[in-house]
Amino acid sequence: QVQLVESGGGLRQAGDSLRLSCAVSGRTFSSVAMGWFRQAPGKAREFVAGISWIGANTRYADSVKGRFTISRDTAKNTMYLQMNSLKPEDTAVYYCAVDVSRTVVVTQPGAYNYWGQGTQVTVSS
Numbered sequence: 001q002v003q004l005v006e007s008g009g010g011l012r013q014a015g016d017s018l019r020l021s022c023a024v025s026g027r028t029f030s031s032v033a034m035g036w037f038r039q040a041p042g043k044a045r046e047f048v049a050g051i052s053w054i055g056a057n058t059r060y061a062d063s064v065k066g067r068f069t070i071s072r073d074t075a076k077n078t079m080y081l082q083m084n085s086l087k088p089e090d091t092a093v094y095y096c097a098v099d100v101s102r103t104v105v106v107t108q109p110g111a112y113n114y115w116g117q118g119t120q121v122t123v124s125s
Contacts, residue, residue: 002026002114004096012086016123020081020109022096022116028077029053033099035111036081037072038092038121049081050105059105063089074099086123093118 007066010021020036035050038049058070069082079096081082098111 002098003099004114004116006094006096006116006119007085008092009094011124014087014123014125015087016034016089017084018121019083020082020085020096020119020121021093022079022086024077024079024098026040029098029100031103033102033105034072034079035105035107035112036079037095037097037112038090039095039118040092043092045109047107047109048094051079052102052105057105059107063109071074073078083121086102088123091123093120098107 004053005023006020012018032053033050036048037045038048039045048061049068051070051072067085072079094121096116096119099112100116
C-alpha cells in the first residue's frame, strides 16, 4: 500500500516562505513522476510543479515559476516544494501525487495514481 504524507503547511504573510514535504512509503519508486497540486475553495485542483524521480527534470505552472522550487531526495523517498514570495492567491490545500505510468511530468490530475491527504497553506495579505 503506497502512502504519501504531506507536511509543512501553515499560515504565512505575503512575501514569506514555506517548505512542504511529501514522504512516500510502502513502495520504492524508480521511473515515476511526482507532482504538487493545489485546490482552493470552489476551484478545480490545479498543477503546481512536478519532477521526474530519475533525472530530476522539473516542470512548473506559470503562476509559480520563479517563486517555487520542487526537489526530491531519493534516499529519503521524499519530495519537497520550496515556496518563496508567497502571495494570497497561493492559499489552497496542497497535495502531492505520484504518476507510476510515466517518467515525464504531466499536468493533468487524472494521470496521477496515488495522492496524499493534503496540507493547508494560507497566505494573508
